[in-house]
Amino acid sequence: MKYCYACGTAMSGNPFYCSSCGRSYDVKLCPRRHANPRFVEVCSQCGSRDLSTPQPKVPFHWKALAFVLRVLLSILIGLVVLGIGLEILRTSVGQVLFLLLLLFVATLTALWFMLPTWFRAVIHWLLKRRGHYNEQRPHSSLKYLPPQEFARTLVEMRA
Ligand SMILES: [Zn+2]
Ligand SMILES: [Zn+2]
Numbered sequence: 562m563k564y565c566y567a568c569g570t571a572m573s574g575n576p577f578y579c580s581s582c583g584r585s586y587d588v589k590l591c592p593r594r595h596a597n598p599r600f601v602e603v604c605s606q607c608g609s610r611d612l613s614t615p616q617p618k619v620p621f622h623w624k625a626l627a628f629v630l631r632v633l634l635s636i637l638i639g640l641v642v643l644g645i646g647l648e649i650l651r652t653s654v655g656q657v658l659f660l661l662l663l664l665f666v667a668t669l670t671a672l673w674f675m676l677p678t679w680f681r682a683v684i685h686w687l688l689k690r691r692g693h694y695n696e697q698r699p700h701s702s703l704k705y706l707p708p709q710e711f712a713r714t715l716v717e718m719r720a
């Protein structure tokens with residue numbers, strides 16, 4: 562069975578075209594019924610430009626439903642935000658401060674995740690470099706030893 566997303570007609574079997582609106586299903590068909598992908602303008606097998614109109618990829622009513630759902634969701638979010646806002650106005654100062662702190666932390670977290678990856682990479686690199694400076698890099702003032710090694714030799718010398 563094939564179902565036409567354009568007009569909603571269901572056809573039994575495996576037809577090439579919808580009998581109601583004449584669209585092909587998920588392919589573009591030339592008059593010789595060579596199947597071509599949706600994006601082609603010319604049949605890849607015979608060169609015909611007389612290609613059929615395929616049915617839409619997504620059913621029309623699904624798109625409409627998605628749109629309605631998105632609008633409803635926006636309204637819902639708006640109402641919730643408004644409700645929370647009013648609730649905050651009614652609560653004591655301490656609770657407001659707590660919520661503000663929560664919001665602040667959430668914003669910081671969001672900012673951190675929104676930062677471009679390269680910026681995070683630079684921070685990681687800087688942190689790693691500092692670690693390298695203290696642990697591995699030899700220093701001329703410390704007998705060309707890395708600071709941790711030098712500290713160890715001092716401890717050993719004292720022992
Ligand atoms: Zn149809
Ligand atoms: Zn063809």
